[in-house]
Amino acid sequence: MQIRDLPYVDPGLPDVRSGPRFLLWLGRRQRGGQLRSLSWGLLHFVSVMALPYGVGRAVQAVVDRSGSSLALAGAVLAVAAVCIALGDTMLHRTAVTNWITAAARVQQLLIRKTSELGSALTRRVAAGEVVAVSTGDVEKIGWFVEAVSRFLAAALTVVVVCVGLVIYQPALGVVVAVGVPVLALGVLPLLPRATELADVQREKAGRATELASDTVAGLRVLRGIGGEELFLKRYRRASQDVRTAAVRSARMWSAITAVQVLLPGLLLISVVWYGLGLVADGRIAVGELVTVYSAVMLLSYPLRHFEEIAMAYSFSRPSARRAARVLSLERITATKATAAGDGTLTGDLYDPATGLLAPAGALTAVVCGDPDMAGRLAERLGGHPAEPEGLPSALLGGVALDEQPLEAARTAVLVQDKDPVLLSGTLAELLDVPASGSVAADRALAAAESGDVLDALAQASLDNDPMAAPITERGRSLSGGQRQRLALARSLVTDPEVLVLDEPTSAVDSHTEARIADGLRNLRSGRTTVVFTSSPLLLDRAEQVVLVHEGKVAAVGVHRQLLSSEPRYRAVVTRETDAEQQLVGAQRGAPEAVFTKADTDDIEETA
Template identity: 40%
Template structure:
């Protein structure tokens, strides 16, 4: 039994579409070999039937040998049963190859996007990712499916060509020369088809991206009355896809017509040559029947050959799009010894080093998201000890550095699954995380508590509720022994000042002695941090506590005061100054 998806998705080569196809074929070489073997046997059994029919007619009917007639009929019955059995096994292997090729490709894309989400989204649109999973992977799988019949076609063609050469040289040469010419004629149609299919595929990806962006911003569009404008834009792009599809349909229709016309003309000529062979006395009646039966049988290999060429073109176009997705920030395989637990996290570009065991805030007039991405391994540049974070195995980075993005991500499922996706924690631990994120009101507002269902993307919750649930999830997961650093990007940007103050105090209490990095410019959050790093132009220009920087750095003061809400009230929870072990208030410029 083959378990899908694979526990660890394979990493096929993304150097080129052909390299991808080769590496994926190597991964499923056993099922491809089985499909090829039974494909050859299945077509071979069908190819032998015309030969047996012709010999039986010559020996049993023309020469009157009753024993040969009976043996021939029995052999035909055996071949019929063998064909049915071999066809069933071949089909089973073909379906396995289709599933392996398609699901492994989808699995690889899913894991790649999960590992390099932010970097991938910066280079590849959402529509391209969706199209790669929903359209391109199945088209590549179609190529894996037809491999068995393609192998059978080659072997049976060679066998039939040799047999027909033994019967009659003219007929044999007609087959040996004619079939390659038919394949060459099909290539003349396939080449322009490939270019048009690539254009059509590109337009499909653009349309899917536009649709995803429109749906994501539907509420905003309704608020500003922009629905009609975006509907018109979507209609225009949809018509471009339709026109590209029509341009594909032309060569596709010619190819399908050629799949009927060319084999038909070829087989007509073959039958005509066989008939003249009987008239001239070069062929017996049994030979005529054999040639005619072989002629009828060759229709299937001919059609299969053109299908293989057609699917190869479609698969190559599809794989080129998948390779584009998988090439986005594809990290090299990690080698060597991993950094020790507790290694310093350092960013050479900004000059920032995170002190273990402290809650450190990053403040800048410009967004610090890129710096957080580097710490999480989603962009190159940061170091963990003496190793580049992006060069470390992704699973090791995720286990040791937990990054919670600014935009909360929720999925369809129960509230418990949102907070504890791996089902590793008790109810008490989940409730404690909700308390830290000041999200117990979300729980109390749901009819079934932790078992209540959350809609896709948490659309039935407010922005502040989604943000607090995402923070609770991050706090809970960060409590695992393997997590060394928790990076939070604007964790309180969607809540009011009183809620923000409670979250800041509880977050500090829950993360005592743990390495925490917060990207925030909120005074309520900064006042709870052990250390604040002020960046200007992407470089650290001052370090200290929030209060010391307010008193000594005008640039820092401008950023923080500009961020603070005009009607923000003071923290509702009394603040106790940091312990003596915290960094001093000295400003480092």
């Protein structure tokens, strides 16, 4: 796999039983890239370690006054230099490729999981943790996967050098062969503590990221209640905790680095001291001592990769554990996936848990006193996992949605939650979504009453074309009502068999809301539409209104009928308190007296 071939056609099915198993799975999925990196790494490291041999031969040739030996030593050094340059260049190229492709695979897996779970993901995992996994954690995982091949190349090179020195000069080679394992393993006692501190740092950094993400997402609300300073103080404390943990971790890694400098220095001193004695006794030549000395000095280069792989694993292990936790989430009963006929799902939409029935081809409004329950019910109607677990799945035409392939369920039912996200790009790109082709963008925008939004975007466009106007991330350059209307237009363009809208007009004024209600009913004529709302303007235009109270359908009818006959419905729609309901009932002579049209209009105006 090369960078130009990304994204993967299929990123695969990861092993998410634990963080180390996930890292192992990633490495095995990139065997080709790892072998290429290992090969170029061996060429590079072995060529570097060939320099001491050439230097030693050159020194000995000068001592022996041998021109041919000096020329041979020069040739060895020239070939080694060429191989070093080639190996280093290609090693860097393959290492970066392995890093980026591993990170891209993890990102694709996360995107696929996010698409599979939908908004249920952020109820099961904190949004900040998802952000942390998809940014910093992805980089650290890619670092470890990439570093494995370089570490193996360095380790094999160290073994080759030790064996070569024993053969070349047994007296000094044995000293080096005994000392190098001490160098490589000398830091092992420090690694558990370093790993523990790195885990603490990652945990605190993750919490700080979650806090920052949640604060940014709720910034408007915080400003409204004057809570910016409170959350700023919390983030400062979290940031200082991260700084303190990072300093402690850095101190331990500094100690490890110091040990890796100290031990090779001691080995070098021992080799020189012992070698000088051997030269004085005439047991070895000067060139051989220079060769062994240079080899020991350069061994510190491949040995540094032992420290790097330890750091990479320490930092990537908690990242891999977090990624595995997110990727292990599954749709409930997703393993029962079956195809329904030709794959097209139609018919009445029914939720067995509440008894809610939305007739096919009709506009059904649902009134829920609990906004959180309304959001969960809306997601369940879209085939998302039922929460709490154990609730029966929603049925479309008698077919359980969560037992269908994800693509079939998403094609049949589209759920727009109360806080839809607008991705950055132009308006044309925003509306370029999978669609039936029956609803053009201009019709959808008109039904969503987006005329003033188009005018504002046209003014922001260089060529006065609103479709080419840029929209910032999450639509931050637009007002809340403008974002809602563009999100609604995007859903209408899709033209699904069933459209579920959760409070689609909560941020617009009453006049605009009335026109949206008419446009929605006209454009979706003959299509099943379910709107969760408490707005009298939308409820009055619905063909059927359903009141869900305490998790069950409590009443079904039309708006004016329920308003006059159902106190619980009236309490939600008109925001009446219990005292106000009793007063109205007393004035009418009975708690459930029938309202006149004038009374109903008064209540609607109040709402």
